[in-house]
Amino acid sequence: TVMNQLLGMHQVEKEISQYFGIKRCIVVAGNSDNQEKVLYEFGDILTDSLDLLLPDGDNIVAVMGGTTMALTAEHMGTLETEKRHNLFVPARGGIGEAMTVQANSVSAVMASKTGGHHRALYVPEQLSLETYNSLLQEPSIQEVLTLIEQSNCVVHSIGRALHMAARRKMSDDEMVMLKQNNAVAESFGYFFDEEGEVVYKIPRIGLQLKDVQKISNVVAIAGGKTKAKAIRAYMKNAPKQTWLITDEAAANEILKGA
Numbered sequence: 001t002v003m004n005q006l007l008g009m010h011q012v013e014k015e016i017s018q019y020f021g022i023k024r025c026i027v028v029a030g031n032s033d034n035q036e037k038v039l040y041e042f043g044d045i046l047t048d049s050l051d052l053l054l055p056d057g058d059n060i061v062a063v064m065g066g067t068t069m070a071l072t073a074e075h076m077g078t079l080e081t082e083k084r085h086n087l088f089v090p091a092r093g094g095i096g097e098a099m100t101v102q103a104n105s106v107s108a109v110m111a112s113k114t115g116g117h118h119r120a121l122y123v124p125e126q127l128s129l130e131t132y133n134s135l136l137q138e139p140s141i142q143e144v145l146t147l148i149e150q151s152n153c154v155v156h157s158i159g160r161a162l163h164m165a166a167r168r169k170m171s172d173d174e175m176v177m178l179k180q181n182n183a184v185a186e187s188f189g190y191f192f193d194e195e196g197e198v199v200y201k202i203p204r205i206g207l208q209l210k211d212v213q214k215i216s217n218v219v220a221i222a223g224g225k226t227k228a229k230a231i232r233a234y235m236k237n238a239p240k241q242t243w244l245i246t247d248e249a250a251a252n253e254i255l256k257g258a
């Protein structure tokens with residue numbers, strides 16, 4: 001029955017949050033690998049979650065990119081009230097994604113769907129260290145970096161390590177290195193092995209992993225059976241305040257290997 005299914009899902013949510021030692025897990029029915037409607041539901045759930053998490057006053061929400069984030073953003077609803085105002089900013093700059101799924105685009109869509117505002121961080125890909133360092137001195141970039149530092153919420157996704165490395169067109173040497181270090185997960189431009197230890201990091205401006213630990217509201221969104229291993233690896237050392245929004249296919253697979 002529907003009731004039994006619901007109870008079963010709640011049980012799975014509880015088991016997962018206990019297994020990772022995180023604050024909350026919310027599981028959507030289905031498999032986002034092949035059902036786009038699951039991603040739309042992520043949008044509703046993210047809206048409800050942020051509605052509960054974000055306090056009144058001015059909030060700064062730092063967001064990552066990727067297809068999950070982009071589709072989730074499209075299906076968000078209003079979060080703005082008379083007392084609560086939200087500013088969306090990209091969490092990190094230029095980590096190598098197609099325009100429509102870049103963190104800048106995701107933050108713009110989230111702002112428009114939720115009734116908030118957004119600021120972009122313009123850092124081109126493939127910069128020399130010199131150019132990169134001088135860009136950092138630019139007042140317009142400094143201003144957005146300060147906002148990112150002040151964020152009280154971060155929303156991000158999790159991907160498979162080698163898949164993400166290929167999508168970012170990382171070099172053959174880097175690919176070999178990731179394989180040798182058994183990288184299985186990627187998030188925030190960091191690569192993790194099965195134990196959730198960082199094995200490599202793409203040096204980019206914006207939020208660093210240690211900053212995320214200190215942010216009071218953290219929401220991770222990732223689903224699909226194919227991502228189960230990556231989700232499990234990343235979540236092992238995820239900040240304890242994390243809320244994980246995932247789907248049934250990933251959840252069942254995660255618990256199988258638990």
Ligand code: F6P
Binds near residue numbers: 066068156159186189
């Ligand atoms: O590149 C941004 C990012 O959020 C990565 O940190 C993550 O691994 C990836 O996108 C997830 O992408 P997708 O939702 O397309 O699987």
